[in-house]
Amino acid sequence: MSEPILQASGLSKTFVLHLREGARLPVVSGASFELHAGECVALGGPSGAGKSSLLKMVYGNYRVDAGAIRVRDGDEQVDVARAAPRRLIRLRAHTMGYVSQFLRVIPRVSALDVVADPLLGDGVAPEEALPRARALLGRLNLPERLWPLPPATFSGGEQQRVNIARGLIAHRPLLLMDEPTASLDAANRQVVVELIGEKKRAGVAILGIFHDSEVREAVCDRVIDVTTFGQAA
Numbered sequence: 014m015s016e017p018i019l020q021a022s023g024l025s026k027t028f029v030l031h032l033r034e035g036a037r038l039p040v041v042s043g044a045s046f047e048l049h050a051g052e053c054v055a056l057g058g059p060s061g062a063g064k065s066s067l068l069k070m071v072y073g074n075y076r077v078d079a080g081a082i083r084v085r086d087g088d089e090q091v092d093v094a095r096a097a098p099r100r101l102i103r104l105r106a107h108t109m110g111y112v113s114q115f116l117r118v119i120p121r122v123s124a125l126d127v128v129a130d131p132l133l134g135d136g137v138a139p140e141e142a143l144p145r146a147r148a149l150l151g152r153l154n155l156p157e158r159l160w161p162l163p164p165a166t167f168s169g170g171e172q173q174r175v176n177i178a179r180g181l182i183a184h185r186p187l188l189l190m191d192e193p194t195a196s197l198d199a200a201n202r203q204v205v206v207e208l209i210g211e212k213k214r215a216g217v218a219i220l221g222i223f224h225d226s227e228v229r230e231a232v233c234d235r236v237i238d239v240t241t242f243g244q245a246a
C-alpha cells in the first residue's frame with residue numbers, strides 16, 4: 014500500500030475551561046488512524062464523542078496536548094501539531110482543504126468569485142477559473158440569477174452549496190468535510206455524493222463527518238468510531 018496521506022498517532026486533548034474554575038473536559042486520548050489516497054473515511058460516534066474536535070485538530074484549529082498529525086505534502090511530511098503558522102497556511106493553501114458546514118461570507122464578493130477564488134489562488138487564469146466555477150454551481154443547481162450576488166442573503170442550503178463548490182473546485186490531496194450535506198435536499202445530496210466519488214477517483218483522501226446515513230454509506234469506505242479512542246482521565 015502507498016504511504017498514507019494522513020497519519021494521526023497518539024492524539025490526546027482535554028479542554029480546560031479557564032473561566033469555569035479550570036473545569037477539564039477530556040475529549041480524546043491516544044487517537045491513532047491513517048488515511049490513504051482515494052479513500053473516504055467517516056468519523057463516527059454519538060453526539061459529543063469528539064468528531065468535530067478531532068477534525069479541527071487535524072486542520073490545526075485546535076491544539077493537541079499530545080500526539081502527531083503527519084500530512085504528506087509532496088515530498089515532505091508536515092506535523093500539523095508542531096508546524097509553524099506559516100507552514101500550516103501553506104499546507105492549507107495547496108494540500109489540505111476544509112469544507113465546513115457553514116459558509117464564511119465575504120462582504121460584496123459574488124458567489125461566482127467566492128467559488129473561483131481557490132483556483133485563482135492556484136494560479137489558474139480567470140478565463141479558465143470562472144467557467145469552471147459556473148459549471149460547478151450549475152451542477153449544484155444554484156440558480157444562475159444568484160451567481161453575481163454576494164451569498165450573505167442566500168438560504169442555508171444555497172450557502173452550503175456555494176461552500177461545497179468552493180471547497181471542491183480545486184484539487185487538494187486531503188479534504189476534511191464537516192457535514193457537507195446537512196442543509197441539502199435529496200437531489201443536491203446526490204450531486205454531492207457524485208462529486209465526492211469523483212474526488213476519490215482522482216486520488217483525494219477524505220476525512221469527514223457525515224450524519225446522513227445514506228450519504229455515509231454511499232461515499233465512505235470505513236468509519237472510525239471516535240468512542241474507541243476513550244477519554245483522558
Ligand SMILES: Nc1ncnc2c1ncn2[C@@H]1O[C@H](COP(=O)(O)OP(=O)(O)OP(=O)(O)O)[C@@H](O)[C@H]1O
Pocket residue numbers: 028029038040058059060061062063064065066067
Ligand atoms: N472549544 C471548546 N471548548 C470546550 N469544550 C469543547 C470545545 N469544543 C468541544 N468541546 C467539548 O468537547 C466534547 C466533544 O465535542 P465535539 O463537538 O467534538 O463532539 P461531536 O462528536 O462532533 O458532537 P456532535 O455530533 O454533537 O456535533 C463536547 O463535550 C464539547 O462540549
